[in-house]
């Protein structure tokens with residue numbers, strides 16, 4: 316990873332700021348305490364093979380990647396250049412976690428957004444959620460749909476590809492290629508509305524996560540629970556929101572009950588968790604410009 320040789324120095328500072336912010340968003344996601352089926356500082360959720368410390372090791376291994384891909388974006392790269400940085404970062408992550416996939420989706424989603432923010436910063440455009448998402452869609456959307464997936468098993472297909480074929484859903488690539496419609500239309504409005512009402516970051520993050528689980532075709536849920544598991548998770552999240560979500564007095568107890576239910580079914584909404592980090596990135600991207 317040697318993008319320092321590829322981009323002019325005047326881009327180093329904004330790229331570092333953008334990349335560090337992406338890492339901070341990922342840290343906020345995994346540090347969020349009450350989540351259904353996901354790893355938190357106090358729980359493995361539905362996972363036997365990873366805990367909070369695995370995520371910290373993974374984040375540590377990605378500390379150069381996000382600034383580098385943002386710097387690469389400043390040079391208006393084609394998708395191939397971003398893809399090789401992403402594949403390299405996956406390799407670093409797997410080495411740091413002993414082969415466990417903690418951040419494959421995040422390397423992809425937030426990597427693309429860092430690169431788009433780099434494009435905007437280099438062109439002295441304002442950094443805004445809609446414009447960075449449009450840059451991802453317009454610059455690299457078609458190429459990413461045409462590229463083969465990264466994480467292959469012995470049969471040559473990733474989990475995402477297998478469930479995409481089986482259930483006819485698009486997963487992480489379709490979401491990014493379309494300019495993150497779930498984060499823009501679902502995660503971000505939920506986050507902003509609760510933040511404005513309560514001033515409470517934790518509740519805003521939790522509400523955004525549940526809004527995403529209720530609406531996203533999460534390939535992690537499909538892989539672990541099939542169509543019935545995905546439908547169950549969506550229904551549980553929609554029910555939580557219909558009962559007032561994080562504005563209800565006993566919201567923490569309700570989240571913990573849904574967490575127990577997801578753990579008993581081995582369900583983990585990892586794609587929605589990644590899109591929460593994307594939502595946090597979009598919510599703060601304006602301040603990076």
Ligand SMILES: CC(C)(COP(=O)(O)OP(=O)(O)OC[C@H]1O[C@@H](n2cnc3c(N)ncnc32)[C@H](O)[C@@H]1O)[C@@H](O)C(=O)NCCC(=O)NCCS
Pocket residue numbers: 397398399400401402419420421422423424426427462463464465466473474475476485486487488490531532533534535585586587589590
């Ligand atoms: C495209 C990727 C994500 C693989 O796609 P695939 O369809 O196989 O997805 P897979 O099931 O492995 O899911 C990857 C992760 O995406 C997240 N995810 C799941 N569902 C969704 C969704 N609906 N929306 C967004 N993210 C999701 C989850 O965290 C999941 O673990 C990626 O691993 C890849 O191909 N990387 C190669 C490097 C690359 O192209 N980089 C581009 C520039 S960074």
Ligand SMILES: Nc1ncnc2c1ncn2[C@@H]1O[C@H](COP(=O)(O)OP(=O)(O)OP(=O)(O)O)[C@@H](O)[C@H]1O
Pocket residue numbers: 344345352353354355360362416417418419420421474535538539583584585586588589
């Ligand atoms: N806090 C979190 N807890 C658990 N998973 C998360 C969290 N945040 C994001 N994720 C995402 O969930 C994915 C892990 O899910 P999972 O273990 O189901 O994937 P897998 O390794 O593809 O499949 P499996 O372990 O079922 O064989 C990671 O790619 C990660 O990006």
